[in-house]
Amino acid sequence: MAVIAAGRRKRGAAKRLADLAAYMLLGLGGVIMAVPFLWMLATSLKPDGELYSYPPEWIGSRLAWENYRIIFEEAHLIRGFFNTMIVVVPTLIIGLFVCAMSAYAFAKLRFPGRDKLFMLLIGTMVVPGAVMMIPAFIMFKTFGWTDSWKPLIIPGMFGAPMVIFFLRQFIKTLPDELEDAAKIDGMSPPGIFLRIIVPLSKPALITQGILSFNAGYNDYLGPLIYLNSPERYTLQLELASFSSYYGTEWTLVMAGAVVALIPTLVLFAFAQRFFIEGIALTGIKA
């Protein structure tokens, strides 16, 4: 008995030691992850003259909130934000609806060639996005769509194979009973989709909606390629052009970065679960 107890105590001590080491390593990693964000915030609140103090000061002589006022005056952040919303929101709503509809068809409706067509659609995901950059630009230019929001809005409205894939996966797990009951009551597929599938798929729709919204909000490459007129710039493009113009005025540039991150951080604070589940889901499918 005594031997076992001593062994257990020893193992307990070893575990505590290992836990301590794990905490220290995680702490170090956590600091490395957090420092850029904290440094961004700290720099954004420094008074103009204290930027290049050496050694670097985390907190200046006072908190220079005026940096935020200045960047709202110098950069069209609010205009950029609304432009981003114009680009992101309609695409998101219509795109998600279209994706859910076809995901429902692929998951539940019976028609010849269904699974082959699904594989075909999923197969198009192998075409790398960067390869599409030039071909898509050439096409939209011949449409006369460049320097407008159309190339950023319209393609997304036709749905994305990736989103269809995940929604189909979810809808497949919904029980058939409700649907069968609705069918007996004479409900047609659109009715079943709107009244049964959509309400039951809410968690999956919210997850995909949040991920798409965040991706659209952060998109830089699309606006960079298609938009030329500053009054159409999205927030990210506005910010990038501001930062290349104000290059080394780091207090202002960092204030801009903080402002741009706030919507994402707020979204993440409220919907962390959805972000993480959305990612974990991709892994399980692997």
Added chain:
Amino acid sequence: MEAQTSAAVKTRPAKRKRRLLYRSEMRWGYLFIAPPFIGVFVFLLYPLLNSLYMSLTNFNFGQPAEFIGLDNYKRALADDPLVWKTLWNTFYAALGVPLGMIAALFAALLLDRKLRGRHFFRMLFFLPTICSVVALAMVWRWIFNADFGLLNYYLGVIGIDAPAWLIDQTWAMPAMIIQGVWGGLGVSIILYLAALGNVPTSLYEAATVDGANGWQKFIHITVPGISPVTFFILITSLIGALQDFPRFQLLTGGGPNYSTTTIVYYLYTVAFQYSEMGYASALAWILGIIIMLIIVINFVFSKRWVHYN
């Protein structure tokens, strides 16, 4: 199957009604899946095939395209040293993929210990992956600043004479790799955490009975157990790394002296700064073929080390 057997039991009118229902279901089915297929044809297949033709011409906007055969491809592979240089840069930058995977697995193993506060750490590691590349590039440019940057100050404190990072031809790419690993860890950690949770505990228990130590368990149980996810992360990160470009444009502008111009960045420059759309189309096709080849090679080799149960 189920439909057929139950239909067989039913009487005739019921059977007919079923067939009608099936017809309507079929029509709605095709209608519902039509939009994504229209999207694929209009926004993917058409421009892709069109660009295949464009790659055989000297097309630029505002002038008629002349058919020049394989000249663009010849130029890319034989006469344009920047293609090879930027390809090399791209593979160099992709070194961040294995480094990031090792770091992510290590962090996931620590987080898997179910310590208190692990959700907080998980959130911290995940944070950069949802943040705008523009905002992150801005702060990293400031951190990497040669004279007043935070990184070089702290490296100086511990006695390291640090390079000028982004403005040094040799160190710009390592800096980009560091930034990339920092920014990309979160997704791999979450995938690894899910995978670690799925390795059956009975295997570990059996190994403990057999007297295996922690390292042996890791090598013989954990590593094979999570290999499908390792493969998934490898493929998706590699595809991402080979197409990486916005953060390079924002942090280094591709310099100094093209040392951080990736192939997609070069493609972008050829198309939008030199306006050589025909040549850019050829480069896009070459890139696409390279990516496909790498995926195929990985799938072939995966049979040797990926264990699906």
